[in-house]
Amino acid sequence: MDRLAEKKNDDARPASAWSKVTMSDVAREANVSTATVSRFLDGMVPVLEPTRAKVMEAIKKTGYIRNEAATRLARGTSDTVGLLIRDPNNPYYGILHSELQLGAAEHKLHLLTVASPPGFNPMTENFGLRRLLEQRVGGILVATGTIAPDELSSFVRDVPTVVLGRPEEHPTLNTVSLDEVANAQLIVDAVLARGHQDIVVTFPETNHSGLLIEHLRGTWLTRHLREAGANVITVDTPSLSSADIESTHRQVIDLVRDEKVTAALFTSDMKLLGFLKAAQEAGIRVPEDVSATGFDGLLPGTELLGLATVRLPVEALARRGMEIIHEEMVSDARLPVRHESLVGSFLPGRTLAVRLPQ
Amino acid sequence: MDRLAEKKNDDARPASAWSKVTMSDVAREANVSTATVSRFLDGMVPVLEPTRAKVMEAIKKTGYIRNEAATRLARGTSDTVGLLIRDPNNPYYGILHSELQLGAAEHKLHLLTVASPPGFNPMTENFGLRRLLEQRVGGILVATGTIAPDELSSFVRDVPTVVLGRPEEHPTLNTVSLDEVANAQLIVDAVLARGHQDIVVTFPETNHSGLLIEHLRGTWLTRHLREAGANVITVDTPSLSSADIESTHRQVIDLVRDEKVTAALFTSDMKLLGFLKAAQEAGIRVPEDVSATGFDGLLPGTELLGLATVRLPVEALARRGMEIIHEEMVSDARLPVRHESLVGSFLPGRTLAVRLPQ
DNA sequence: TTGTACGCGTTATCAA
DNA sequence: TTGATAACGCGTACAA
Numbered sequence: 001m002d003r004l005a006e007k008k009n010d011d012a013r014p015a016s017a018w019s020k021v022t023m024s025d026v027a028r029e030a031n032v033s034t035a036t037v038s039r040f041l042d043g044m045v046p047v048l049e050p051t052r053a054k055v056m057e058a059i060k061k062t063g064y065i066r067n068e069a070a071t072r073l074a075r076g077t078s079d080t081v082g083l084l085i086r087d088p089n090n091p092y093y094g095i096l097h098s099e100l101q102l103g104a105a106e107h108k109l110h111l112l113t114v115a116s117p118p119g120f121n122p123m124t125e126n127f128g129l130r131r132l133l134e135q136r137v138g139g140i141l142v143a144t145g146t147i148a149p150d151e152l153s154s155f156v157r158d159v160p161t162v163v164l165g166r167p168e169e170h171p172t173l174n175t176v177s178l179d180e181v182a183n184a185q186l187i188v189d190a191v192l193a194r195g196h197q198d199i200v201v202t203f204p205e206t207n208h209s210g211l212l213i214e215h216l217r218g219t220w221l222t223r224h225l226r227e228a229g230a231n232v233i234t235v236d237t238p239s240l241s242s243a244d245i246e247s248t249h250r251q252v253i254d255l256v257r258d259e260k261v262t263a264a265l266f267t268s269d270m271k272l273l274g275f276l277k278a279a280q281e282a283g284i285r286v287p288e289d290v291s292a293t294g295f296d297g298l299l300p301g302t303e304l305l306g307l308a309t310v311r312l313p314v315e316a317l318a319r320r321g322m323e324i325i326h327e328e329m330v331s332d333a334r335l336p337v338r339h340e341s342l343v344g345s346f347l348p349g350r351t352l353a354v355r356l357p358q
Numbered sequence: 359m360d361r362l363a364e365k366k367n368d369d370a371r372p373a374s375a376w377s378k379v380t381m382s383d384v385a386r387e388a389n390v391s392t393a394t395v396s397r398f399l400d401g402m403v404p405v406l407e408p409t410r411a412k413v414m415e416a417i418k419k420t421g422y423i424r425n426e427a428a429t430r431l432a433r434g435t436s437d438t439v440g441l442l443i444r445d446p447n448n449p450y451y452g453i454l455h456s457e458l459q460l461g462a463a464e465h466k467l468h469l470l471t472v473a474s475p476p477g478f479n480p481m482t483e484n485f486g487l488r489r490l491l492e493q494r495v496g497g498i499l500v501a502t503g504t505i506a507p508d509e510l511s512s513f514v515r516d517v518p519t520v521v522l523g524r525p526e527e528h529p530t531l532n533t534v535s536l537d538e539v540a541n542a543q544l545i546v547d548a549v550l551a552r553g554h555q556d557i558v559v560t561f562p563e564t565n566h567s568g569l570l571i572e573h574l575r576g577t578w579l580t581r582h583l584r585e586a587g588a589n590v591i592t593v594d595t596p597s598l599s600s601a602d603i604e605s606t607h608r609q610v611i612d613l614v615r616d617e618k619v620t621a622a623l624f625t626s627d628m629k630l631l632g633f634l635k636a637a638q639e640a641g642i643r644v645p646e647d648v649s650a651t652g653f654d655g656l657l658p659g660t661e662l663l664g665l666a667t668v669r670l671p672v673e674a675l676a677r678r679g680m681e682i683i684h685e686e687m688v689s690d691a692r693l694p695v696r697h698e699s700l701v702g703s704f705l706p707g708r709t710l711a712v713r714l715p716q
Numbered sequence: 717t718t719g720t721a722c723g724c725g726t727t728a729t730c731a732a
Numbered sequence: 733t734t735g736a737t738a739a740c741g742c743g744t745a746c747a748a
Contacts, residue, residue, distance in 0.1 A: 020434075020494075020516060022741060033719045038743060048717060063515070068492035069427040070741035073724045076378075088446060089456035091658060098447035101473045105482075110489060113471040115459045124463075131468060134426035136378075157421070158378060273659045299658055300449060301631045380725060391735045396727060406733060428725035431740045 021064045030058035041066060072136055080110040081325055082132035084125070086144040088115050091298040095314045096143055096164070103322030109329070112137060116144060129155055139325040145213065149173050160328030162321045167216060169339045174328075176320045180213065182343040183310045184220035187265060187293050188228065190308070190346050195355035196263040196291060198231045200255050202248055202275075203267045205236040214267040217295055221265050233261060237271075245271075249278035256290045262355045269294035269302065269309055276351070287353035297347050306350030313342045379422045388416035399424060430494055438468040439683055440490035442483070444502040446473050449656040453672045454501055454522070461680030467687070470495060474502060487513055497683040503571065507531050518686035520679045525574060527697045532686075534678045538571065540701040541668045542578035545623065545651050546586065548666070548704050553713035554621040554649060556589045558613050560606055560633075561625045563594040572625040575653055579623050591619060595629075603629075607636035614648045620713045627652035627660065627667055634709070645711035655705050664708030671700045 027034045032051060039045040040055045047055070058064075072078045081104055085093045097113060104111040114132055116125040125147045132140055139160040142152060149163055149170035162174040169175055191199065203218020204211040218234070225232045233255060237248045252275065255261045266272040272294030279286055286292050296302075297311030320340055328335055385392045390409060397403040398413045405413070416422075430436045439462055443451045455471060462469040472490055474483040483505045490498055497518040500510060507521055507528035520532040527533055549557065561576020562569040576592070583590045591613065595606045610633065613619045624630040630652030637644055644650050654660075655669030678698055686693055 020741095024741080034742075035719060035721095035744080036717090039718085042743080046717070051718080063512075065488065065491045067431070067494055067741055068489075069430040069494055070724090071492075071743075072427040073425070073431055073726090074741080074743040076724070076743095087456055088459070089449075089452045091447075091449075091452075094447045094449070094452045097473060098445055101446070111473070113473065115455060115469070115471065130423065131426075133423045134429075136425055136427055154421075270659060270662075273662045277662045277664075301628060301657065304628075304631045304635050305663075306635075378725095382725080392726075393728085393735060393737090394733090397734085400727085404733070409734080425725055428740090429727075431742090432725080432727040434727095434740070 020067075021062045022067070023064070025062050026055065026058045026064045029062055030054040078136060078138045079108070079329070080112050080135070080137045081139045081141060081322070081329075082135060082137035083111055083113045083141045084128050084132055084144055084147075085113060085115050086125070086146065091300065092296070092312070092314065093143065095298060096318055099315050099318035100141065100322060103318050107322060107326040109138075109322070109326060126151070126155075133159065138329045141321055141325060143321075146210065149175070160325055162324050164317055164321045167213070170337075172337060174324055174338045176317055176324065176340045176342065178312055178317065179341040179343045180216050181220050182341075183295070183312070184217055185224050186310050186344065186346045187295070188221060188224040190348070190352065191263050191265065191291070191293065192225075192228055192230065194291070194352060196230070197355075198233075198261045199225055199263045199265060200233045200235055200252055200261045201225070201265045202235045202237055202252060202271065204238055205234065206238065208239070211240075214271075214295075217267040221267070245274060246278075249275055253279065253282050253284060256284055261290065263291040263293070263352070265293050267295050269296040269299045269307055271295075272307055272309070272351070273299070273305070286351050291352045291355070293352055297344070302347065303349075307347070308349035308352035309347050310344045311347050312344045316342050378425075379420045380425070381422070383420050384413065384416045384422045387420055388412040436494060436496045437466070437687070438470050438493070438495045439497045439499060439680070439687075440493060440495035441469055441471045441499045442486050442490060442502055442505075443471060443473050444483070444504070449658065450654070450670065450672065451501065453656060454676055457673050457676035458499065458680060461676050465680060465684040467496075467680070467684060484509070484513075491517065496687045499679055499683060501679075504568065507533070518683055520682050522675055522679045525571070528695075530695060532682055532696045534675055534682065534698045534700065536670055536675065537699040537701045538574050539578050540699075541653070541670070542575055543582050544668050544702065544704045545653070546579060546582040548706070548710065549621050549623065549649070549651065550583075550586055550588065552649070552710060554588070555713075556591075556619045557583055557621045557623060558591045558593060558610055558619045559583070559623045560593045560595055560610060560629065562596055563592065564596065566597070569598075572629075572653075575625040579625070603632060604636075607633055611637065611640050611642060614642055619648065621649040621651070621710070623651050625653050627654040627657045627665055629653075630665055630667070630709070631657070631663070644709050649710045649713070651710055655702070660705065661707075665705070666707035666710035667705050668702045669705050670702045674700050 023034050023037050027037050032055060036051060037055055040047050040052060083100055085097060087093060101111050114128040116128045125144050140156060141162055141164055143164040149168055153170060153172050162176060164176055165178050167177050167180050201218055201221050204215045207215045222232050222234055235248055235251045237244055252264050266275060272292055275292060276286060284290060294307050294309040297309045324338060381392050381395050385395050390413060394409060395413055398405050398410060441458055443455060445451060459469050472486040474486045483502050498514060499520050499522055501522040503524060507526055511528060511530050520534060522534055523536050525535050525538050559576055559579050562573045565573045580590050580592055593606055593609045595602055610622050624633060630650055633650060634644055642648060652665050652667040655667045682696060
């Protein structure tokens with residue numbers, strides 16, 4: 001009778017070799033009911049001091065940790081926000097994740113993150129989304145470029161949702177997006193203000209999946225420049241393959257050597273970095289021989305490297321996203337769908353210079 | 359009777375404005391019992407074809423999504439692994455997170471991430487850990503430099519745990535660590551092999567919290583060098599303040615100008631990057647005037663920048679961590695505690711050159 | 717202020 | 733192969 005009766009279900013649940021302390025263990029230890037323990041934990045209902053002490057003692061002694069699954073089941077709601085991000089190995093998502101964590105804490109919310117494996121597979125992203133929904137989180141933040149709002153909307157009828165960063169609106173989904181049109185304008189203004197008139201823009205000219213954003217940026221850079229009367233040459237970077245990248249660099253470098261352009265615009269800071277290296281190897285100086293700009297401003301060391309770029313307003317994106325989710329979660333009515341758009345800021349850096357006369 | 363009887367608890371749970379479809383809704387729709395739906399979902403128990411079809415149909419029609427909280431409660435175990443990381447806005451944690459996600463998928467496990475807000479506050483990290491335990495995840499991966507194993511061990515008696523990357527062993531906790539001693543040796547070997555004998559090492563000489571790793575690296579760089587008979591000068595970088603950083607740069611640059619050293623060793627790639635900029639502004643060329651090495655190899659663009667550094671084996675760290683967790687989760691007995699240690703690889707880059715004679 | 721008892725949504729046991 | 737039903741651990745009227 002010693003070990004067998006120790007816990008009534010000792011042999012009824014051999015599924016795990018790891019013990020679990022429950023609330024009734026604590027209640028028994030403290031000679032109170034489970035309801036009292038629950039109320040003590042909740043903190044919203046007053047509990048007499050001697051009882052408090054007993055319960056605290058019992059919790060410490062048993063090492064009890066509340067089972068959040070049971071809590072959510074009983075409560076029906078949860079103050080946890082689910083975050084779906086794509087590739088954590090990407091400064092953009094890294095900063096976003098970090099800032100959202102901060103924002104969640106400010107609103108006394110919890111953040112639970114699911115990352116979809118890298119690569120552009122919409123299937124696996126839907127899996128991640130499903131897992132978040134299965135957790136019955138109180139709200140969902142979707143920060144993955146590839147999952148289209150249309151697909152999303154059928155999934156998330158039942159939980160407050162905000163789509164972050166996608167340059168796209170949707171009739172039933174809240175979105176906080178990055179205004180790539182205005183961002184491109186920032187770059188263009190800076191380049192023109194420094195007297196450049198002959199400019200090469202490098203970007204994926206066709207809209208491949210996964211290169212959507214860069215395609216968009218390049219398109220708008222070009223359009224803004226042309227509308228301002230600049231002379232624009234575009235160079236297509238159809239893929240991320242090193243062959244394509246190298247060919248792009250060669251073309252740009254040739255244009256510089258032939259004095260056809262005085263500035264080269266790229267659609268990401270990594271691309272700019274790649275060009276900087278190629279230029280150096282080709283004996284071309286930046287910004288003396290050619291000015292160059294990037295896009296993002298998120299790479300660790302951007303300032304150190306002196307990249308001229310647009311800093312994406314990731315912090316504001318995170319803040320607004322969390323605010324909207326929070327409002328939806330505390331309100332018991334459905335709020336009107338919101339669409340917001342955020343503009344970045346230009347970082348002058350040292351790769352963009354005034355065009356020398358002649 | 360139309361809307362009022364639609365769902366029996368329509369007004370009994372007004373907590374949320376969002377509807378929830380449950381398993382019994384599906385069961386009713388398909389004219390089967392909840393048990394059948396559950397078995398269908400589980401997939402391990404055969405279900406007759408006509409029944410399958412009915413259930414599938416009903417699930418689609420109702421838009422049902424399983425409640426994982428209830429599942430975990432009923433099952434008592436879960437195939438979800440909890441990951442505690444520090445600052446997602448940090449390439450190291452970003453890559454780790456990404457690779458762990460991949461590894462989890464390979465083992466058919468789910469990964470749920472909690473990030474502790476940036477800053478070195480052990481309190482908030484314990485909060486994150488507690489939240490993971492409250493989720494009753496099947497295993498826990500701790501990847502945060504600041505939470506000491508000793509503190510950890512009292513928390514996680516009841517769930518398989520692996521500590522990732524901390525240079526420290528513990529009698530009851532599995533650890534997969536980065537062998538900073540061997541990593542430092544890699545740098546030292548490379549520097550000595552290129553003929554350098556007069557070397558400056560820059561690092562926090564006192565062991566501040568949060569600078570532990572860099573302190574360790576610097577200490578071992580110095581020790582290895584001295585053991586090999588090199589002439590080492592150390593420069594203290596007590597903090598991350600820009601004043602301290604600049605003072606460090608000045609000292610190193612003076613040493614170079616006075617021809618006291620031919621190589622400068624830094625304890626992170628960001629530090630190296632900072633020095634590269636300072637050197638450039640001071641008119642000192644790297645590696646012509648002085649060779650320089652970093653530590654990490656994780657910055658996006660490391661190869662582009664040509665940093666000479668040690669690439670931390672983050673991928674292997676993730677893989678081993680996930681393997682160990684998986685083994686512990688499938689085994690119903692407790693496995694012996696394991697300690698493993700991983701060595702990185704040297705990246706030659708372009709900031710380290712052969713020392714010129716004289 | 718505390719205790720009793722039921723329900724939350726799902727799984728698993730046992731019959732049918 | 734399926735259906736009823738008892739857990740799972742916790743929150744919360746309702747009663748005391």
